[in-house]
Amino acid sequence: MPISTARVATTRPARYLKQLVSHLGRKATSSLATDGRGTITFSRGTCVLTPSRDQLELIVTAEDLEGLAGVQDVVARHLLRFATQEELDVRWSAPVAGGDLEIVDPVAGDYLLTHCTPADELLQELVARTREATGGAAGMQIAHDEGAFLTMLVRLTGARRAVEVGVFTGYSSICIARGLPADGHLLACDVSEEWTDIAREYWERAGVAERIELKIGPALETLRALPEEPSIDLAFIDADKANYPAYYEELVQRLRPGGLLVLDNVFLGGRVLDPAYQEEHHLAMRRLNDLMARDERVESVMLPVRDGVTLARKR
Numbered sequence: 045m046p047i048s049t050a051r052v053a054t055t056r057p058a059r060y061l062k063q064l065v066s067h068l069g070r071k072a073t074s075s076l077a078t079d080g081r082g083t084i085t086f087s088r089g090t091c092v093l094t095p096s097r098d099q100l101e102l103i104v105t106a107e108d109l110e111g112l113a114g115v116q117d118v119v120a121r122h123l124l125r126f127a128t129q130e131e132l133d134v135r136w137s138a139p140v141a142g143g144d145l146e147i148v149d150p151v152a153g154d155y156l157l158t159h160c161t162p163a164d165e166l167l168q169e170l171v172a173r174t175r176e177a178t179g180g181a182a183g184m185q186i187a188h189d190e191g192a193f194l195t196m197l198v199r200l201t202g203a204r205r206a207v208e209v210g211v212f213t214g215y216s217s218i219c220i221a222r223g224l225p226a227d228g229h230l231l232a233c234d235v236s237e238e239w240t241d242i243a244r245e246y247w248e249r250a251g252v253a254e255r256i257e258l259k260i261g262p263a264l265e266t267l268r269a270l271p272e273e274p275s276i277d278l279a280f281i282d283a284d285k286a287n288y289p290a291y292y293e294e295l296v297q298r299l300r301p302g303g304l305l306v307l308d309n310v311f312l313g314g315r316v317l318d319p320a321y322q323e324e325h326h327l328a329m330r331r332l333n334d335l336m337a338r339d340e341r342v343e344s345v346m347l348p349v350r351d352g353v354t355l356a357r358k359r
């Protein structure tokens with residue numbers, strides 16, 4: 045589905061939003077959410093309107109480019125008509141397909157990858173072994189710069205007790221465990237014996253096996269069985285996306301104040317932005333991204349690292 049955005053500078057974003065939702069809602073379906081956002085659904089596409097202090101953001105999605113142009117036209121014309129007291133400039137971005145969005149241009153991404161502390165031989169060997177042993181699934185492994193970022197976060201936060209949801213063949217767990225002190229502990233959760241057999245082998249070889257406790261089984265059960273007091277310093281979530289909101293809830297209450305939650309793939313290759321994607325994991329990630337931005341238990345920031353990484357620090 046093509047998507048196009050316009051960020052319109054204005055002194056009256058909420059007022060125009062209400063006028064648009066109310067007026068265009070006569071011929072289309074429209075709604076106003078409690079957080080101030082509006083949605084207008086036409087037969088040809090949808091416009092989501094978000095007010096902020098000094099601008100009105102419009103995101104239009106449609107089945108095809110013709111529909112997109114039609115929705116852009118009707119929304120922009122009415123907005124300009126309502127703005128009798130100021131001159132608005134409505135400039136739409138070139139249409140993109142939500143499922144094809146990359147946060148970072150691949151060329152820039154490659155530059156980032158080659159400009160951090162390089163992966164050592166063991167991690168490089170693990171990458172090759174994972175490709176050999178798991179074929180297409182190897183794409184699930186985090187990239188090296190994200191691994192270096194994880195190690196740095198563990199060191200910077202001084203974490204001693206960590207949790208990982210989604211081990212696969214152990215790349216990210218090695219990166220986390222390497223940042224922990226010698227008496228640190230990483231609880232690593234996964235459902236696959238087959239993939240984590242490779243992880244175990246590499247944990248041994250990396251000299252971090254003693255710091256890692258592997259729990260095989262649905263991670264939600266493992267997390268729910270943990271003591272409820274807030275004792276976790278850092279947790280990394282990189283498993284089945286539909287369960288992210290549930291993992292977040294279980295972990296956020298067990299994080300100590302100042303503890304850090306790191307969530308991978310929060311951008312879902314751009315599909316979080318594209319209402320065309322309505323599978324359970326798309327809805328779950330969209331819901332969680334919205335929740336984290338408002339959740340008073342944490343302060344959070346979404347970073348353009350690989351497929352999107354959110355850091356949520358417990359207050």
Ligand SMILES: C[S@@+](CC[C@H](N)C(=O)[O-])C[C@H]1O[C@@H](n2cnc3c(N)ncnc32)[C@H](O)[C@@H]1O
Nearest residue numbers: 184185186210211212216234235262263283284
């Ligand atoms: C994206 S991979 C993790 C990649 C890993 N972090 C790395 O750097 O190599 C996702 C992992 O989550 C695991 N997984 C999927 N559903 C799960 C569940 N319900 N509970 C625990 N682990 C699960 C899969 O077996 C898979 O190994």
